Amino acid sequence: MQKSTFLTLLLSALALCSSLGAQTPSDDSPELLFSDFYSRALCLEPLNVESDLSPYISHLWLANLADSVQPSALSDIGFLLTQLGQPERAQAYLMRAYRTSHKDHLIGEPLARLALANQDYATAEEVITELLAKVPDDHFLLILLQQAYRSEEKWDEAIEVGKKIVELSNDDPRQVSGLSGLYIQAGRQAEALKLLEQYGKTHPGEPTTQTLLFYLYLSTGDYDRAGKALEQLRKQGADSDALRVAEVTYFARREQYREAAKYILRQSRSEGIDPEQVESLIQTLYKESPSATEARREMVRVRPDIAKIFPHTPQLLLGLSQDHLLLGDTVAAEGILDKLVDDRAELVSPYVYFTDRYAAAEDTTHLRHYAEAGHEALPEEGVFRLYLALLAVNAGDTVVYRKQLDDALSVVSPEDRFYPQLALLRADDLSGGGDFEAARPYYEAAVRQPLPPAYNNYAYFLTEKSGTPADLDKAEKLARQAIKLEPDNGTYLDTYAWVLYRKGSSMLALIYIKKAIEATETPDPTLYEHLAEILTAEGRYDEAIEAWRHCLESGGDSKRVAQRVEAITEMKKSKKAEPATDGLGDD
Numbered sequence: 001m002q003k004s005t006f007l008t009l010l011l012s013a014l015a016l017c018s019s020l021g022a023q024t025p026s027d028d029s030p031e032l033l034f035s036d037f038y039s040r041a042l043c044l045e046p047l048n049v050e051s052d053l054s055p056y057i058s059h060l061w062l063a064n065l066a067d068s069v070q071p072s073a074l075s076d077i078g079f080l081l082t083q084l085g086q087p088e089r090a091q092a093y094l095m096r097a098y099r100t101s102h103k104d105h106l107i108g109e110p111l112a113r114l115a116l117a118n119q120d121y122a123t124a125e126e127v128i129t130e131l132l133a134k135v136p137d138d139h140f141l142l143i144l145l146q147q148a149y150r151s152e153e154k155w156d157e158a159i160e161v162g163k164k165i166v167e168l169s170n171d172d173p174r175q176v177s178g179l180s181g182l183y184i185q186a187g188r189q190a191e192a193l194k195l196l197e198q199y200g201k202t203h204p205g206e207p208t209t210q211t212l213l214f215y216l217y218l219s220t221g222d223y224d225r226a227g228k229a230l231e232q233l234r235k236q237g238a239d240s241d242a243l244r245v246a247e248v249t250y251f252a253r254r255e256q257y258r259e260a261a262k263y264i265l266r267q268s269r270s271e272g273i274d275p276e277q278v279e280s281l282i283q284t285l286y287k288e289s290p291s292a293t294e295a296r297r298e299m300v301r302v303r304p305d306i307a308k309i310f311p312h313t314p315q316l317l318l319g320l321s322q323d324h325l326l327l328g329d330t331v332a333a334e335g336i337l338d339k340l341v342d343d344r345a346e347l348v349s350p351y352v353y354f355t356d357r358y359a360a361a362e363d364t365t366h367l368r369h370y371a372e373a374g375h376e377a378l379p380e381e382g383v384f385r386l387y388l389a390l391l392a393v394n395a396g397d398t399v400v401y402r403k404q405l406d407d408a409l410s411v412v413s414p415e416d417r418f419y420p421q422l423a424l425l426r427a428d429d430l431s432g433g434g435d436f437e438a439a440r441p442y443y444e445a446a447v448r449q450p451l452p453p454a455y456n457n458y459a460y461f462l463t464e465k466s467g468t469p470a471d472l473d474k475a476e477k478l479a480r481q482a483i484k485l486e487p488d489n490g491t492y493l494d495t496y497a498w499v500l501y502r503k504g505s506s507m508l509a510l511i512y513i514k515k516a517i518e519a520t521e522t523p524d525p526t527l528y529e530h531l532a533e534i535l536t537a538e539g540r541y542d543e544a545i546e547a548w549r550h551c552l553e554s555g556g557d558s559k560r561v562a563q564r565v566e567a568i569t570e571m572k573k574s575k576k577a578e579p580a581t582d583g584l585g586d587d
Contacts, residue, residue, distance in 0.1 A: 071101035079110070087118050095123070103130050112144050116151070124148045139168055155186030171199070173208045180212055192216060200232075207236045214246055218253055226250065241277065248281050252288035252295065260285050261298040268306045275313040278306060282319065296323045314345035321350075341370065344377040351377070355387055364391060380411050382418030389425060402429065409442075420446045424454045427461075436465045447478065455482035456492045463499050475499045490520035494527050497534065506537040525556035532564065541572045 074097035081090035094111040101107055108131045115124035128145045132138060142165050149158035162179040169175045176199050183192035196213040203209070210232050217226035230250055233243050244267055251260035264285070268278050282299060289295040303320040310316055317336055324333035340350040351374030358367040368391055374384035385408035392401035405426045412419050427442035443461060446454035459479035462471040479496040486492055493516035500509035513531045520527060532547035545565055552561045 071097040071104065071107060074100065075107050078114075082114065087114060091115060091118055091120065091123070098127065103134075105131055105135070109141065109144075112141075116144065116147060119151070121148045121152050137168055139165065142168070150182075150185075155182060158182050159186060159188075171203070173199075173203070173206050177208050177212050180209070180216075184216075189216070189220070205232075205236050207233065207240075207242070210236065211242055211246065215249075218249065223250075223254060244277075244281055245284055248284050249288045252285050253290075255290060255294070257285075257289065257291075257295045257298040260295065261302045264299075265302040265305055268309050275310040275316055278310070279316065279319055293327065296327055299323060300327065314340055314343070314347055318345075318347055318349060341373050344373065346377055348374070348378060348381060348383070352383060355384070359387070364394065367391065380413065380416075382408065382412040382416040382422060385412055386418050386421055386425075389422070405429070414445065414448070417449070420449045420451045420454055424451065424457060428457055431461050431465065436461075450481075450485060452482045452485045452489070452492065455479065455485075456489075456495050459499055460495050463495075463502050467502065472499065472503050476503065488519050490516045490518075490524070490527070493519060494524075494530060498530055501530070501534050501537065506534050509534045510538060523550070523554035525551045525554045528554060529556060529560075536568055536571070539575075541568050541575075544568050 074093050078090045078093035078097060081087075081093060091111065091114050094107060094114060098104065098107045098111050108127050112124050112127045112131070115121070115127065125145065125148050128141050128148065132141050132145070135141070142161055146158050146161040146165065149155075149161060159179065159182045162175070162182050166172070166175045166179055176195065180192040180195050183189065183195065193213070193216055196209050196216065199209050200206070200213060210229055214226055214229035214233060217223075217229055227250070230246055233246055247263060248260055251257070251263060264278065264281050267273055267281065282303075285295050285299065286292045300320065300323050303316065303323065307313075307316045307320065317340060321333040321336040321340075324330070324336065334353075337350040337353055340347065341354065351370050354370040355367055355374065358364075358370065367387060371384045371387035371391065374381065375388060378384065385404065389401055389404040389408065392398075392404055405422060408422050409419075409426060412422060423442045424446035427439045427446055430436075430439035430442065439461065443454070443458040447458055455478045459475040459482065462475040462478070466472075476496075476499050479492065479499050482492040483489065483496055493512050497509045497512035497516060500506075500512065510531075513527065513534055517524075517527050517531065528547050528551035532544045532551060535541075535544035535547055545568055548556075548561050548565050548568075552558060
């Protein structure tokens, strides 16, 4: 903690270096003083990120204090600020170093890169242009300048720089491809075609530019020339991934879906291809086809054969089931999904398809079957653990319920999206059993992700079971988060109102408890009880008694209602018995 404070003070002092330096009494040899501090700083420069930066920073600062226009110290401070995550201040120091060094290349280049990272394109252009005036053929600087122009969508300027890069690179195909891309982004497609066609004549057999040319022809609907370009690609690289994608795209654009499906099946049998590449080709077909539905109709004919080629890749069968679902054939889809479940495939989707379906139908028998199957295949998946816990509590088996939760929380990753729900269930169970200290860490785990019930329940827990000022402040924030996510939820509005009441803001609490009652379809005695207590705090006794009547009518405890009404009646009598005051003090 002391180290962090020291670093903060030193970094804050850097902003004052120039003015402080001007106020420092001049030495007969200020250069010697600077040299001494700077040399010491270099000796203390940390060798790794774990090293203590404080001595290094302090000597750099003192060197800059001795002579605030020395570019070496200014640039080192700039680099240090970059390392410490202060890019804007770093750029300011590097700019000062660059100017005082009379535009030194070793300072200017990192300055330009930092300006680009800071999206300060004007500064980047200015610095790079100045550096190029000295070294006009610097390839890296030209690339940086082109990057600045691209970021600002200055396509014409970027193209001119691109031409020079191509020239300096001796017609490197990557640079030619990049230049053609700039033409396309500038809307100058004809020039992109011309560039690639000319390059193809002088560099026959070069695959990168030929591939670009193929896709350009396709984009213009020129299938004849696209076919010729594709033929060239076949001659250049027979089984490359790029060629396979081009072949499938060509079939798709021409709506030759059956031919595409047969081609993908043939490629599945070729040596060296893996199932992920096959699935990628299938998805390319769907994406590039004018009618993905028609493409799917043809693929479902060959997908079973593809799945047989890769019997240990259940993802391919899953893809087939998804195609059947999208084509409206749920019977075929569910048959495949059921087979994946029977095989205990290590994929979440097949099990979740059925658990969600039977949970919605409240079919606990089938829900249990698929949840147990999912748990068996994927024991660390939170969704199946959650279903099994809920099934246990639904059956009234609290022993199994608690065991399910404890087991789940010991194996499910906190990053699992269902972990917070499991933690919330455990927290509520512990809190309900009176074990408040054990419940708190589970509530903390539950609110690490945006989960409205967790925000609400933890807020209520802090209000009712703790009530300290710090916990009430935290409860207010949590309850506010819950109604921010679900502003019409009566339960969450009630919790927020109750927290405000407990904090002494009964007037504001009254607004929210009324909103809660309006948002709740079925009369809730707890809401009317809270309304009555808030009205009592406001001194509105008759309205409070009326609220207790509503509480009783909606199922509230008659004994408690009678006690509270009697207490309010006594409050009314006491208030009437109080002597009236005229506002004048005693003599």
